[in-house]
Amino acid sequence: MSDAVAIGPLVLPWTFVHLCIAVAMSSAVATLLARRRRQDAGPLLWRCLLVALLFARLGFLYQYKELYVEHPLSILNLRDGGWSPEIGIIAMWMYATFRLRNAPGLRVPASVPLAIGTTLIVAGQLQLALQPASVPLPPLQFTRLNGDRLDLAAPDGKPVLVNLWATWCGPCVREMPMLAQAQRDRPEVRFVFINQGEDADHVAKWLSAQRLMMDNVAIDERRQASAAFKQAGYPTTLLFDASGHLVAKRTGELSEPALQAMLTRLR
Template sequence: MSSVNIGLVAFHINFLLLLGAMLIGSFVAKRIGRPRNIDVEPLLWRVFITSLVAARLVFVIAYFDMYKSAPWSILNILDGGFSPAAGILAAATGIIGYAWHVREGRRTLLLSALTGGAAWAVGVVAAAAVFAVPVQMPQAELVRLDGSAVQFGSLAGKPMVVNLWATWCPPCIREMPVLRDAQKNSPDVVFIFANQGESADVIQKFLDREGLILDNVLLDSRLELSSQTNSQGLPTTLFFDAKGALVDRRIGELSAATLAQRIEGITTRHIDP
């Protein structure tokens, strides 16, 4: 999955699909219910919001150790930390519960919910095809801070987390400590910090100023990784499995919890037969 730029703001495709499905469901509810003076649209929005809260709550509980040192970060839903299964279950339970109690509007409620759900499912399948990630890792020559060249593919062999960043990017700077700590605590994962288009001098001054000690800080002066992985916007973090396949990406700032979730994903693929 990827993002869609609307003006200067990048929206993740999952968010747009959910919002679109909800709007379609609301439209159907109005079209069917208006002639009979039945309004189930508030119920649909109530279920939608409740399912989002449930998806967030289950995710936070699963990764509570990552949040307890900074409880306020639980409210930062922009980190992308949600449990899809919990959200779907909560939405289905809510629709069934309301349909059971609201007899007069039951048909309208079920039809609008099913239409919205079908629209979401079709959107997910279509987006998976349109925004499909490349199968294999890109072929690019990067440069270390000391000026030596390194082939990107030579760093493979373990699961990889590749962060595309720049010193002028505020969310890149904010997530650096999270990535630094994960690099320190995940010896079985290779972390690469691929700076996009800046000089070694600018990068080194930034690292010194921020007090950051990172392994594998590389210069991608020609933006090859961004181009070959179709990554738009910074920061973008790419997740490769041990075989070199790009299996996930996160556009925007990572929290410790969302990073841990994705690292689990690529390390699990690594140990599966």
């Protein structure tokens, strides 16, 4: 299963879809309870959602604060996957408990929707976490820009980070300099950049124009990698351990802290 869902040209991470479903279900239940009990917990529930999102982001920022200090503007990049859902949920319930201590009439209208939303979020996270982690690197072969063959599944004793990208993809373009630097900084990880659907001449000219120097840039005009990994959009980054088993994946733009969070899965 991919970690994103394609709706026409729009590609949404499953975590975002789970959040939308949880909010929709909680809102529906809150509306029903408000009609029956004549107590509207809607404003409180929306504040709880804002608290959850704020602290989920702050929790991740604190965990990788050294990297965000070096690149402070990346704090504003809310699409980088940098969230700590467990911290957000804890903060949300603490806030709700505090606000409900003197409002007994709102306890049921607020607590029931919050419990339903929390259950759906946790179930969604478990669904993603319990996906088969033993998916191996597929035995695909590509041609590097220098003409050499690249055997994706060739054992070399290193973890492998695979990035599927294209020059027309805005998020791919934005994250590429960071990934190029990470390749230089992390020689213990084999970085493989597999361009999807474009020819070698175009990719080489684009990289030269961007002044990007990277190893293991491969051409996949038929998009075999996208089919093998069942990925819905670009950029897609997949991390395999030294034995060739999938340990993390991300569809969407990565920041340096988000990449670091992926690499910690290797420990």
